[in-house]
Amino acid sequence: MIRASELEVVRGLTVTYIHRMATTEEALSLSASPSAANGTTEEEISTAVLVFRTLFIIFDSVFTIVGNPFCIVVIRRTQTLSDSAKVFMIALAVADLAVGVTAAFSVVPAAIGDWFWGNLLCKATSALVTIFCLASVSFLVCLSVDRMIAVTRSLHYPAIMTQRRALIISVGVWVGSVVIIGGSWVFSPPVDYSNFSVTCAWHWDDNYVAFASVVSTCFFILPSSVLYIMYLIMFKISRKHARRIANQAPAIPAAREADARPRPRALSVPHWLQANAAANPRHQGDRKALKMFCVITLAFTIAWLPYSVSILYISIRSVPFPHWVGFLVTWLALSNSWFNVIIYVCMNGALRETALRILKKQRWCFRLPPRCCPIKSREVVQAPAQDQQAFNTLAT
Numbered sequence: 001m002i003r004a005s006e007l008e009v010v011r012g013l014t015v016t017y018i019h020r021m022a023t024t025e026e027a028l029s030l031s032a033s034p035s036a037a038n039g040t041t042e043e044e045i046s047t048a049v050l051v052f053r054t055l056f057i058i059f060d061s062v063f064t065i066v067g068n069p070f071c072i073v074v075i076r077r078t079q080t081l082s083d084s085a086k087v088f089m090i091a092l093a094v095a096d097l098a099v100g101v102t103a104a105f106s107v108v109p110a111a112i113g114d115w116f117w118g119n120l121l122c123k124a125t126s127a128l129v130t131i132f133c134l135a136s137v138s139f140l141v142c143l144s145v146d147r148m149i150a151v152t153r154s155l156h157y158p159a160i161m162t163q164r165r166a167l168i169i170s171v172g173v174w175v176g177s178v179v180i181i182g183g184s185w186v187f188s189p190p191v192d193y194s195n196f197s198v199t200c201a202w203h204w205d206d207n208y209v210a211f212a213s214v215v216s217t218c219f220f221i222l223p224s225s226v227l228y229i230m231y232l233i234m235f236k237i238s239r240k241h242a243r244r245i246a247n248q249a250p251a252i253p254a255a256r257e258a259d260a261r262p263r264p265r266a267l268s269v270p271h272w273l274q275a276n277a278a279a280n281p282r283h284q285g286d287r288k289a290l291k292m293f294c295v296i297t298l299a300f301t302i303a304w305l306p307y308s309v310s311i312l313y314i315s316i317r318s319v320p321f322p323h324w325v326g327f328l329v330t331w332l333a334l335s336n337s338w339f340n341v342i343i344y345v346c347m348n349g350a351l352r353e354t355a356l357r358i359l360k361k362q363r364w365c366f367r368l369p370p371r372c373c374p375i376k377s378r379e380v381v382q383a384p385a386q387d388q389q390a391f392n393t394l395a396t
Contacts, residue, residue, distance in 0.1 A: 045113055045195065053198060053327060054110040060335055061107065064100025067341040068093040074358065080350040083163035084146055089344065091170045092139035096337035098132040103334050106198045115193040115200065122200040126191045127181060129199075129334075134218065135177040136337060137304075141223050142169060144296060148230045151289050152237060180218070187211055196323035197330040204314040212315035220308040227297045234290045292347050299343060303336035 071093045075086055105125050108116045115122055146166070150157045188211060189202040204212055306329040314320055321329075345351050 050111060050113060054107065056331065057103070057106050057110050057198065060331060060338070061100050061104040064096060064338045064341075065104070067338050068097040068100065070355075070358075071341045071345055074345060074351050074355045077358070078350050078354045082146075082150065082157075082161070084161040084166035085143065085150070087163060087166035087170055088139055088143040088146055091173070092136060092143060092340060095132050095136040095139055096340055099129060099136060099334060099337040102129040102132060109193070109195075110198045113195060122193055123191050126200040126202070127185065131177050131181045133333070134181060135173055136340075137219055137223050137300075138173045138177065139170070140296070140300065140340065141226050142173065144227055144230055144293065147289060147292075148234065151234065184211070184214075194326065197326045199330055201330070204311055206315060206318045209312075209315045212311045216308040216312055220304040224297070224301060224304070227293070227300060231290075231293045231297050234293050238287060238290050292343070295343055295347060299339045300336065303333050303339060307333040 072090055075081065075089050075093070078086075081089075102125050105117060105121070117125075146161055149160055153160060189204055189208045191200055192203040193200045202208075310321055310325070310329045320326065345355050
């Protein structure tokens with residue numbers, strides 16, 4: 001007969017075996033799920049969050065994919081832009097378009113709560129979006145430098161920034177982005193799919209603090225430093241011109257009183273043109289350029305500062321942010337690809353007028369509010385050109 005002690009031993013061994021089998025099966029199921037590798041499961045995300053993030057990614061991707069080709073068409077049809085500015089703006093739009101196409105792969109994973117495209121495409125999209133984002137940031141800096149040279153060195157600008165030099169710089173930016181990102185993958189963290197940011201990205205921890213610092217420097221610290229320095233230079237130039245205008249203002253009425261000769265009727269100057277003559281058109285151009293520099297710098301800071309801070313914080317503390325913060329900082333940085341379309345098309349007068357003409361031709365503009373699409377926009381733009389000769393005569 002079997003003793004009671006032997007039965008207890010057999011029962012204990014059976015319970016231990018069953019417990020080990022259950023633990024092994026759970027571990028295998030976790031390792032088979034890409035989202036579980038990051039400590040996330042599909043059940044942790046509510047249906048409302050799935051719907052919201054899917055709609056947001058669709059909006060972000062569609063706006064980027066549609067807006068940047070339209071921006072390229074507008075740039076090519078605008079005749080008043082310099083050749084170097086066209087090259088940099090088209091290169092920036094192409095890089096932003098590539099970011100939008102790559103980001104569109106996250107639409108399906110955002111809806112189903114898991115990466116749908118396989119491990120190989122996960123790593124490929126991570127590498128491509130990093131290259132395109134670095135190129136976009138670099139072209140933004142190149143375009144800002146080009147605009148600053150056009151304002152500060154207006155007489156020598158055509159010789160400094162030629163179309164050939166702009167093309168060489170653009171090719172160098174693309175080659176440099178590929179080489180930098182491709183070489184960094186030897187030392188970079190592993191690529192994982194995050195079910196909360198809905199992207200395949202580097203997995204940061206305390207072993208990659210130096211690499212996170214380099215990434216933050218390339219994507220935000222260095223470009224933002226250049227943008228802020230150029231903004232300060234433009235601000236000083238604008239103040240210098242404003243003081244010069246203030247010092248010369250009392251001499252303008254005296255010069256007009258001294259000139260008592262009657263003017264021909266054809267050269268009569270309207271009241272609004274006299275006000276522009278006293279205000280110095282060069283100072284107005286400085287103010288417009290300064291305003292655009294300010295908007296570009298603020299938009300870039302809003303888009304990339306949270307992402308740079310987050311990767312540094314996670315690398316140093318090895319503690320991830322809340323899930324909604326990870327989604328927000330990631331897609332805010334990717335949204336910079338359609339921020340650029342709004343800034344340059346809406347704030348540049350020549351681009352804005354060309355865009356309105358294209359929309360009118362396609363009969364899309366009639367669906368916009370009258371303030372955004374005025375019926376007499378061409379007449380308003382051409383009116384100053386008709387009196388330009390009179391203005392030049394008055395100024396001399």
